[in-house]
Amino acid sequence: MVKILVSGMLGHMGRLVAELADADKECELLGGVDLRTGELFGAPVYASFADVPERADAVIDFSSAANLANVLGYATKNRCAAVLAATGYTEDDLRAIEEASKQTAVFKTANLSVGINLLQKLVREAAAFLGDAFDIEIVEKHHNLKKDAPSGTALMLAESAAEGCGADKHFIYGREGMVGARDKSEIGIHAVRGGTIVGEHEVLFAGEDEIVTLSHSARSKKVFASGAIAAAKFIFGKPAGKYDMRDLLNG
Numbered sequence: 001m002v003k004i005l006v007s008g009m010l011g012h013m014g015r016l017v018a019e020l021a022d023a024d025k026e027c028e029l030l031g032g033v034d035l036r037t038g039e040l041f042g043a044p045v046y047a048s049f050a051d052v053p054e055r056a057d058a059v060i061d062f063s064s065a066a067n068l069a070n071v072l073g074y075a076t077k078n079r080c081a082a083v084l085a086a087t088g089y090t091e092d093d094l095r096a097i098e099e100a101s102k103q104t105a106v107f108k109t110a111n112l113s114v115g116i117n118l119l120q121k122l123v124r125e126a127a128a129f130l131g132d133a134f135d136i137e138i139v140e141k142h143h144n145l146k147k148d149a150p151s152g153t154a155l156m157l158a159e160s161a162a163e164g165c166g167a168d169k170h171f172i173y174g175r176e177g178m179v180g181a182r183d184k185s186e187i188g189i190h191a192v193r194g195g196t197i198v199g200e201h202e203v204l205f206a207g208e209d210e211i212v213t214l215s216h217s218a219r220s221k222k223v224f225a226s227g228a229i230a231a232a233k234f235i236f237g238k239p240a241g242k243y244d245m246r247d248l249l250n251g
Ligand SMILES: NC(=O)c1ccc[n+]([C@@H]2O[C@H](COP(=O)([O-])OP(=O)(O)OC[C@H]3O[C@@H](n4cnc5c(N)ncnc54)[C@H](O)[C@@H]3O)[C@@H](O)[C@H]2O)c1
Pocket: 007, 008, 009, 010, 011, 012, 013, 014, 033, 034, 035, 036, 062, 063, 064, 065, 066, 067, 084, 085, 086, 087, 088, 109, 110, 111, 112, 113, 224
């Protein structure tokens, strides 16, 4: 039985995670932390980690990158595994995650869907195969409430593409004005926001007279919530260290 604490439990993703944890026979929904207090599926929602009376086995964070220090503070103090699912981390945040992973098991991914992780692999392979002859551009689309841009997933895909190319690439975020001809070393990343779009990612390899497009479309946020529960079960009891979707899918 994995005792789960949900950070950001009253948000869109937090509610779904709480619902799945509550229904899962291998999990116990201990409660949650959010800016407001309350109750969900019979579990309390606290205003601060300091108020949580019992030690959780795993904390799943779907709050905000701005809450990272609190999440890591709780996880390291209690030697509790952490699933970091929020996006928009800074370089300092990434260093803090690295430090925390020396003390407890930390699972981090900008995208908890199996499909996106396959897409990442395909993008790396396509970039290696097509090489510099093809220009790489990424277009991501999300709902109008998303706070960070571009999406963490678009960045993850851009990094995979750059890795695959094996050449120096730099990221260009949108284009405007007289930007001049496209440089070979660019990977363009474009963010579209509107309505209730769950998450669309398209990676274009544009060559001379031909285009290869690899894409993924999330149809429901449930795919991320069930991925988070799977990640929590996966890292529960694992030694301190950094884990991601590749470990989960391979293990
Ligand atoms: N990794 C993935 O697969 C994946 C999938 C979907 C969303 N996300 C990310 O998850 C995060 C949440 O997404 P959402 O759509 O549920 O957002 P949301 O705004 O609906 O929910 C966020 C919740 O966190 C709470 N919160 C914010 N700051 C807090 C703080 N400092 N302390 C405690 N609670 C705090 C808010 O009150 C809210 O209830 C975003 O960063 C989003 O990009 C990741």
